[in-house]
Amino acid sequence: MRVQLVEHPLVSHKLTVLRKKETPSMIFRQLTEELVMLLAYEATRDVKVQPVEIETPVARMTGVALAKPTPLVVPILRAGLGMLEGMVRMAPSAEVGFLGMARNEETLDIVTYAERLPADLTDRHVFLLDPMLATGGTLVEAVRFMYARNAQRVTCICLLGAPEGISRLERELADVEVDIYLAAIDERLDEQSYIVPGLGDAGDRLYGLAE
C-alpha cells in the first residue's frame, strides 16, 4: 500500500479553514470540492491515457485522452458525495458509481446500505472518495468490494487519516494494490473513534445532522 500525503500550502490553508468549528456548511462544501481538485491532480498522475489524432487551427497532431475503459469514481455516501463534484470537474469523462456505507457509531460495524456500480470492474481503475479514514473499517470493506468485482486497481482519496486506520489498511489490505492520497494525517482517534484534532463528523458538517 502506498500512502501519499499531498503537501502544499494551499491544501494546508484550505484544510485549516475546513477544520474550524465555526465554518458553515456552505463554505465547508466549497472547500471540500477545492481540496479534492488539488488531491485529484496528484492521485491521477499515472492514470492511463491513449493517443488521439486531432487537428488544431494550424496543424494535425497527436494528443492524449483518458484511455478506455475510463476511470470509475465512487463516492462513499454520505460524506464522500461532497467530494464528487471536485473530482468529476478534474476528470469529466470518468464514470461515476455509488456506494452507501455507514459506521454504526456504537459497534463501529460497517453497514453497506446502497450500491450502484458496474457488476464487472475488469480493467477499471477505481477512485474511492471518502473524506475520513478513521478506524479504516469503511475503506477496508469498500476496497474489498471493488476487488471482488475484479477492479484492476484502487486509489483512495481522503482528506484526513488517523494513524490507527492507516495501519489497519496496511495490515488488512496487504494482499492487494491500494494507493491512498491524503491532505493530512492527524494525531490519533478518540474514545468514539473520531479523528483528533480532525474536523468532526464530515457527513454532518456537509449535510446537516443525521437523526
Ligand SMILES: O=P(O)(O)OC[C@H]1O[C@H](OP(=O)(O)OP(=O)(O)O)[C@H](O)[C@@H]1O
Ligand atoms: O474509518 P472508519 O472508522 O470506518 O470511519 C470513516 C467513515 O465514517 C464516516 O462516515 P459515516 O459512517 O459517519 O457515514 P456518513 O458519511 O453518512 O456520515 C466517514 O465518511 C467514513 O465513511
Ligand SMILES: O=c1cc[nH]c(=O)[nH]1
Ligand atoms: O472523525 C471522524 C471519524 C469518522 N467519521 C467522521 O466523519 N469523522
Ligand SMILES: [Mg+2]
Ligand atoms: Mg457520519
